[in-house]
Amino acid sequence: MERQNFHKELDHLKLTVYKMAASARKSLDSACKAYFERDDELAQAIIDGDREINKIELDIDRQSLRLLALEQPMARDLRMIVGIMRISNDLERIADQCVNIAERTIFLCQHSPIGQVPAMASLIGTTRQMFSMAVTAFRDMDAEAARKIPAMDDEADEYTMQVLKGLIEVMAASSPGFEKRVLKMRRSIQTIIISRCLERIADLSTNIAEHVAFIAEGANIKHQNKL
Numbered sequence: 001m002e003r004q005n006f007h008k009e010l011d012h013l014k015l016t017v018y019k020m021a022a023s024a025r026k027s028l029d030s031a032c033k034a035y036f037e038r039d040d041e042l043a044q045a046i047i048d049g050d051r052e053i054n055k056i057e058l059d060i061d062r063q064s065l066r067l068l069a070l071e072q073p074m075a076r077d078l079r080m081i082v083g084i085m086r087i088s089n090d091l092e093r094i095a096d097q098c099v100n101i102a103e104r105t106i107f108l109c110q111h112s113p114i115g116q117v118p119a120m121a122s123l124i125g126t127t128r129q130m131f132s133m134a135v136t137a138f139r140d141m142d143a144e145a146a147r148k149i150p151a152m153d154d155e156a157d158e159y160t161m162q163v164l165k166g167l168i169e170v171m172a173a174s175s176p177g178f179e180k181r182v183l184k185m186r187r188s189i190q191t192i193i194i195s196r197c198l199e200r201i202a203d204l205s206t207n208i209a210e211h212v213a214f215i216a217e218g219a220n221i222k223h224q225n226k227l
Helices: 003-037 040-048 050-071 075-109 120-140 143-147 149-172 178-217
Strands: none
Touching: 003 040, 003 050, 003 075, 003 120, 040 050, 040 075, 050 075, 075 178, 120 143, 120 149, 120 178, 143 149, 143 178, 149 178
16 A cells, blocks of 8 residues: 555545434433433434444544555554544543443433432533543644543542432432332432443543543543553
8 A cells, every 4th residue: 555545545534433422412412411401202213323333433443453454554543543533532432431321311201300410410410521521632733632541530539429328328318109119219210320331431531631642742641640
């Protein structure tokens, strides 16, 4: 493969990842909206659309392996292809977490609201910000911006813990009738699972930021904020 054709295909690979990131971002935005607005139709649309994101990931794997096999790239080009494969895997897992949120939301929509959940809005805001920053850092290949994202993961973890504590208090409060108590626990548990999905998306956004630093500088920034 000629060098010019190689870079043309590499640029196409990058565009495919941008397309996947845009689809994953749409899924996350829709999942959060469906949860807040109790929109079960929007939640179902997220589930139905997940196949397209899976197809894009397979396409990225195919393109990446082809470039590795035919060109045997070195240095930054090699890091770019390896990093893209890792990022696409994280994007697919983020989309899966959005599907999980959508499935829990459909259950919650079938019952009366559990009421305001402390810290959930803050958790959603932080998670969406981390993902947006990670995608932008990859687009701009900005390692400095990527380094700011892992530190935000502690904030997402704290909000997740606040959601858990708040819902434990909800479950502990007495309700008249056995069936009502069970339903309250089920709604609370489903909401806790949603918070854990959001926390996982924050973790995966951190992974993407780490891959950006690896591509741009060959640097390993894993666990640096925890050392």
